[in-house]
Amino acid sequence: MKLLVHWSKRNAKMRAHTATHLLHFALDKLLWSTKQAWSLVDNDYLRFDFEAKNPLEENELLLIESQINDRIRCWSVVSITQTSLEEAKKMWAKAFFEDTYGEEVRVVSIECTSDNSLDLASKELCWWIHVQDISHIGAFKIVQQTAVASGIRRIEAVTWTSVTEQAQKSDRRLADISSRLDCQPKQLENKLEKILKEYGHLQSDHALLQWKLICTHLDEFHNECDLPSAWSARWKGCIINVSWSSLEDHTFKEVIHHAKARWSDRNWIIYSDEGNFAIYTWTWDLSAKQFARDQGLKWWWSDQFVQWKDEKIKEIV
Numbered sequence: 001m002k003l004l005v006h007w008s009k010r011n012a013k014m015r016a017h018t019a020t021h022l023l024h025f026a027l028d029k030l031l032w033s034t035k036q037a038w039s040l041v042d043n044d045y046l047r048f049d050f051e052a053k054n055p056l057e058e059n060e061l062l063l064i065e066s067q068i069n070d071r072i073r074c075w076s077v078v079s080i081t082q083t084s085l086e087e088a089k090k091m092w093a094k095a096f097f098e099d100t101y102g103e104e105v106r107v108v109s110i111e112c113t114s115d116n117s118l119d120l121a122s123k124e125l126c127w128w129i130h131v132q133d134i135s136h137i138g139a140f141k142i143v144q145q146t147a148v149a150s151g152i153r154r155i156e157a158v159t160w161t162s163v164t165e166q167a168q169k170s171d172r173r174l175a176d177i178s179s180r181l182d183c184q185p186k187q188l189e190n191k192l193e194k195i196l197k198e199y200g201h202l203q204s205d206h207a208l209l210q211w212k213l214i215c216t217h218l219d220e221f222h223n224e225c226d227l228p229s230a231w232s233a234r235w236k237g238c239i240i241n242v243s244w245s246s247l248e249d250h251t252f253k254e255v256i257h258h259a260k261a262r263w264s265d266r267n268w269i270i271y272s273d274e275g276n277f278a279i280y281t282w283t284w285d286l287s288a289k290q291f292a293r294d295q296g297l298k299w300w301w302s303d304q305f306v307q308w309k310d311e312k313i314k315e316i317v
């Protein structure tokens, strides 16, 4: 049997792996100390999970990225020493001491020469494959940061030509968005500002129109309220479904506020299909609170007025 090594894939994994060491070191420096939770190395792609309470800020990610790229650009050698676990501990090599190591371990250290000084870029116990010089990594780019579990963050990054591919992909997306917005990529910020401003105006216009529509509708209903349905007669008041206006929760509250001001002299129930409801009574022989309690609605406030969200209201009316 003949075993063949796929050299280009092996090299791609070596670049991503050494970059993982650099990332771990940079994170340790930034967060004082962090614990690796999991990591995955693939062809010029790496995924690194680590313990951190909060997500890293955008500027922290940029800082890590440039620190690693600075190191990639400097003259540096990845040196590998085989030694005893005791000696490795004395060398302050990063290890996962809850892991079981044999008597002999392998210390992978990366040192960079910059401005005539030697700068440590990483020192870890590791048996895996690495590039000989970190400049072979070519380039490093963080693609995204996500949360994978409580207190565990994930950084995904790429190396070598995948960095260029990533940049080209971003450029294509920007070009596509720009053409859809009918502007040049350079003008995107201005265009976005303009659109957001217009959207803000439209939103307030829309809210005002919706408000006026609701008032008109309620006023019309007010006139018809003396012709109650059979259930309304039993309830001794109006029942209004305002779902036609697809109200949001906060708008619903405004409608109720409006209704309370206009219809303080009658009993009413206003509800929406989403389950928002308000019950108001003004006659001494009818209590909104008692009514809600009798109907099994979860909440009640004052004797005369009840307002909450409970889909059960639709079955009641």
Ligand SMILES: [Zn+2]
Pocket: 017, 021, 124, 125, 126, 127, 128
């Ligand atoms: Zn390693």
